[in-house]
Amino acid sequence: MLFHLRQDGRLTNVELAKQRVGLPPPPCLRRVKRLEEAGVITGYRAVIDPEALGRGLEVLVDVEVSAADRKTFEDFENTAASCEEVIEFRRMYGRPDYFLRVAVADPVAHEVFLTGKLSGLPAVLRLESHLTMKKIKTNG
Incomplete structure (x- = not known):
């Protein structure tokens, strides 16, 4: 999950859940929210050339x-x-x-x-x- 979000922080929850980690969307969203609340995911950003x-x-x-x-x-x-x-x-x-x-x-x-x-x-x-x-x- 973290690997995929690091590669593309703009993934929708549905894309992350179904296409990348093989989970239904609701549990995937709960896991991402827990990671954000725990401070593991500290933010999302654009990479500028x-x-x-x-x-x-x-x-x-x-x-x-x-x-x-x-x-x-x-x-x-x-x-x-x-x-x-x-x-x-x-x-x-x-x-x-x-x-x-x-x-x-x-x-x-x-x-x-x-x-x-x-x-x-x-x-x-x-x-x-x-x-x-x-x-x-x-x-x-």
């Missing part, structure tokens, strides 16, 4: 910070998270301190993003960008 939005270049950015106080970390996190170019943002154990997945139009836009939005932040010690050669597997 970044090329269609003019953001076809995906860059992975490692960020190391140097800050001695919590406020500086929080300010960095709030600022970076608010950047529209940042499509994924994680605090890591060890090095790097943070991992950002950034979607921009081209290398020039990435340079503008790095120099204009990230590199001048007080917490930033080092930035390292990695360009994606080929996507092998994604979750959408």
